[in-house]
Amino acid sequence: MTETKRIKAYGDALDDGAVQLSFTLPVDAGPLARAAALNLAVQMGLEHAEIAYMTPVSQGFSFFVVYGRCRHSVDLSRLQVAEAGLEEMDFFEINDYIKEHIGRKINVVAACTGTDAHTVGIDAIINMKGYKGEYGLERYPWINAWNMGSQVPNAALVAEAVRRKADAILVSQVVTQRDIHIPNLTELVEMLEAEGIRHKVVLVAGGPRISHQLAVELGYDAGFGPGTTPRQVASFIVREMVQRKLGN
C-alpha cells in the first residue's frame, strides 16, 4: 500500500511516455495551425512533440495527429478504486448459497427507468437466455425475477418492488446525455427512503456509463458497467443480503 508504483505511457520501451493524440483546432490548416497544435501539445505535457499529420476539415478547421512523450506519470499505489466485491460464485454455488444462508427464494425486480427504452442490458442479466453463455436470474431456481422492461417510471418500479416483496432492485440506464440519468437514479433512492424500504433492499444500478464509484456516490449499493454477467450481479446481491441480514 505504501510502496510507490509509478507508471507512464508505453510506446516501445518502459517509461518512454510515448503517446499518440488526435484533435481538431478551429483554425485553417497551415503554418499557423501547425504552430498552434505544437503549442497545445507542449501545454499538455508532451515533450518532443511532432505533428504526424495535418489536414483541413471544412472551412476554418484543421485536424491533427500528434506524437509526443508525455512526461506525466501515475502512482498506482495512491489510486483509490472502488469496485463492487468481485468474489464471484457460479450458478450452482449461488443457488446453494441462497439455500444455505437464506433458506428461501429471493425476489428480484428489474427495470429500465425514466424515458430509457434500452432493455438490452437488463435482459442480459434477468432473462433466461442470459449473457455470454450464463443463465439470467430468471433461470436460477432460488431466485424469482421480474423484468419490467423499459420506460418504467420510478414510482411504478417502487410499487412493484413493494408488492413483490423484493429483496433486490436492479435499475438499468443506458441514455446518459447531459447527465439525464443522474436525477432519475437519485430520485429512485429518495423514493425508497421516503417509503421507508431503502434499508430493506439491495439496490443495484447498471449501464454502459455506470461505474461502481458513481453508483455508490448516488446512494446505490453497487454499480455495474459493460460486460457484467448475471452471476456477478447475483453473487453481489446474495452476499450483500447475508451481510446485511436481509434474508429473514
Added chain:
Amino acid sequence: MNFIDDASAERIGLTRIRQRLQPLSPYGRLLKSRMPVFLPGCEELVRAEWALVHGVLAARALEPAAVDAVEMRLRSLKDIRGIVRKAREGLVLEDVELFAVKRFLQLTEQLAQLLAPADWLPRRLQLPDLSRLREALAAGSNSGFYIGDSCAANLAALRREQRRLKDRLAEMRKRSRQEIEALTGRTFNHQGRLRVNKLEGELLAKVAGLPQLVLAAETFSEAEFALKPSAEMLALEEHIGRLETDISALEQQVRQKLSREVAVAGPRLLAACRRLGRIDLLLAKARLAGETGWCLPRLTGDNCIRLAEFTNPVIGEHLAAQGLSFQPLSLELGRTPVTVITGANMGGKSVTLKSVGLAVAMAQLGLLVPAREFEFSLRAFIYYSLQGEDADRGLSTFGAEIQALAAWLPHKNRHGLYLLDEPARGTNPWEGSALVRAILHWLAGGNSLTLAATHFPGVAGMPGVTHLQVAGLSAADLQTVLARGAGGTEALRNLMDYSLVPGTGAVPRDALKIAAFLGLEPEVLALAEKELGRKPWKELRE
C-alpha cells in the same frame, strides 16, 4: 468418502441444526465451517468435547451473567487476521488497522479476565499474553488510537514548532486583513476574499490600488480580492510545509515500528484468534443444547444405537410453529444388524429414521443430544436413502435411488449407519420387495447398522431381522374417529401413537381405513375392498 453427503444431511435435518448453531465472532464462524466430525477411533476426543460443552452449560447455570458478558465481547470481535498477515509481509499498517488491533487486544484482555475463574476452560484454550503489544499501542490515546507526541523522539517538538508558526502566520494574516478592513471599511469573507461591487467606482479603485491585495475573481458586477502574501508569509508557509513533511515522515516511522511489533506478535495474535474461535464455538454448542434440551451421550463397545426419549429438534421446531408437540422417541438398534420398521402411512416411520440419523450426527459433531439417554458406538458414515426428489437430473425415483445405493452399499463393513426409507418403492412391488429383501440380507452380513422402513410384505418377517412397528391407531380409536366422520391429517396426527413396539412380522393393513378417514370417495373404497376380497369397510362402521 464423506461422513454424510449433502442430500442425507438435508433430509435428516442436520443442515437445519447447523444453521441453528450460531457462533458470535468471525473466528467462531470460521471454525464452524471447518467443524470436524468425530469418526471411529476418536472416542477420547469426542468425549472430551462433550465434557467441555457440558462444562459451559454448568457454568451458565451457575453464573449466567458471566457467560453473557463473555458473549457480548465475542460479538464485538472483528477479524484481524488480514491485518496480521499484512504486517507479517513487512507492509506498514494504516491507522484504522492499528486501531483495529488495539481494540482486539482490549477485548481479548477483557475476555481473559472474565474467563480466568472459569474452571471449565482447559489450559490449552487460555488466551495468550499480549501485554507487550498492548503497551506499544497504548501511547497517544486511552481507548482510541493516535500517534501521540510521545511516540517518537522529536515529534512533540516538531509539532509544537509547527503550531507556533501556524499561529504566527494566522496572526500576520489577521493583522493584514484588519489593516485593510480599517482602510476600506469592508470585511473579508470566510474564504478570505474581499468582494466589491463594480458600481462602487471609488472604492473599487482604492481597493484595486492596494499593494497588499490581488484580484482573484470577477464577474460583470463584482470583483473579488485576496491577500497577496508577503515575502515573510511565503517563507513561513514554506517552513510550515517542510515541517509537515518531516512530521509526516516521523509519523510514518512510528507506524512502521508499530507494524513490526504487530508482526512480531503475529503468531500469538493468531493463536488468540484460534482459541477465541474454539471458545465461541463451544458457547454456541452450549446455547444450542440449552434450546433443544440435552443429555451427555455415552459411548459403548457394542455395535449399537440406544436412544431413550429423543425429541427431534428440527421436526419439533416445525411442529411447535403449528402448536403441536413432538412425541419423544425411544428405540434400540443393534440386537441384529438390520431392523425393519413398519406402520400405517403417516405413521412417523420417516421421522424415526431421520431422528436416529440426527441423533448420531449431532453427537459425532460434538454436540449434546436432546434425549433422556443416548448410548452408541461411533459410525464411520450415515446414509439416508434417496427419495426421488431429483427429477431435475433426469432420473426416475427408482433410478436415482439405485444409483446412490450402488455407491454406498459396498461400505457395509465400515461400521456405518444405513437409513433406508421405503427402499425400492418406485418400481413394481414384486421385484421391489425381492430387491429389498436381498439388500437387507446382504447388509446383515456386514458390521454396519441398518434401519429400514417398508410396506412390502415378506420383509419384516425375515429371519435375523428385528421388526418394530409404529403403534399407530388402536382399533378403538379408529372406530371412535370414523364414527365422528372424516377428519383431516391433523386430527389423524393427534390420535396417532408414534411409539415403537415389537412387531409380529406382518405388515399392518390400515391404508384403507386411513383413506376412509381422509375422505376418499366411498365407492372407490368399496371397490378396493372387493378387490381384496374383504367385507366392505362400510359395514365395519355399523
Added chain:
Amino acid sequence: MKELLDRAVQYKSIAVVGLAKNTGKTVTVNCLLDGLSNRGLTVGLTSTGRDGEKADVLTDLPKPPVVLPRGAVVATAGGCLGQGTARLEILASLDISNPLGEIVLARVREPGTAEISGPERTRDVQAAIDALLDWSDLVLIDGALDRIAASAPAVTEAAILATGAVLSYDLERVVESTVFSARKLLLPASVRLTPQGAGLLAAGRSGVQSRDGTVKPLPMATLIDGPVELLDYLDAQWSCLLVGGALTNELARLLAAAAQRIPGLEVVVRDGTRIFADIRQWQELERNGVSVTAAAPINLLGVSVNPVGKHGRRIPGAALVEAIAKMLPGVLVVDPLA
C-alpha cells in the same frame, strides 16, 4: 451568517442539504464548523455519501475541502483517514460500512482538511448521529447529491437548504426551484391529524381519517403509483388521506382528478422530504382545492446561496439572496461568502 449561527446553536443535529452538487454546501458547512467552534461548542460532523474529495466525480468542478477545527469529532470511513492535512485520533468503530470501508469515530487533534465519507442509508445516519452526540454538542450532516432524506425530522432536528447558480444561469429559475424545494420542506403541520393517525404515519403505513377523527389503515402495500383502488376509500366523510410513503406525481394526479367529489381533501405526509411531485403537479393539487400538510414539519433554519455556477460563471449574489428572501418571508437567506 451570524444570525444563522445564532439559530443553529439551539439544536443538536442539523442537516445541510443541497438542491444539487456545487451549491456551496461545503462552504456553508465550513462556516458553521468555524462559527460554532468559536462559540465554544464541540461539533460533530458526518456526511451521507462521499464528500470533500478534490474534484467532483460528476461535474469535475474543484471542490473546497472540509476544514476541521481542533476538537471536532467526525464519523467517516476508514479509507478516508489518510487523506487531508488534519490529524485524527480514532476513537471507536461503528458497526456501519460504506464502500470506502468501515465507518469510525475520530477526533481532530491537529486542525486541517479532511475527506468525510459517512453512512449512506438513512437508518445508519441516525446511528452515526447518536454515536457522535456521545462526543459532541451538535452534529452537522453534510448531505451529498440531493439526499434530502437526511433532513427528515426523524433524523435531524433542523435543516439548512443550500442552493445556487449551479441550478441555472437564469436567476428566475434558481429562485423558482429553490422556493419550491423550500416550500416542500416548510409544509405546515396538519391540524386535523389525530394521535392515532400520527402513529400510523410514523410506522410508515398509509390510512384514511374521517371527519370525526376515526382512523382506518389502508390495505394496499403502497400508494406510490397512485393505485385507483385508493379512491374507494375516500369520500366526503373520509376526507383526510394519510400517506406513509412518497407523494409522487402519479398519486398527486389521481388525487387532483378525484378532488371534485371529496371536498376539503387533505393529504398528510410524514414530512416534506416525502414529496416527489413536481411544480406543475403540485399546482394542480392546489388548484383543485387539495391541501397538503405534514405530520412533522421540518425546521428550516435557513437557505444558503452560492452565486457561482458551472465553469465559474456567476449570478450577482446579493440579487439572488434578495429574490429568494422575498419569496420566503420569515426564512433566513444568506450568502456565506458575502
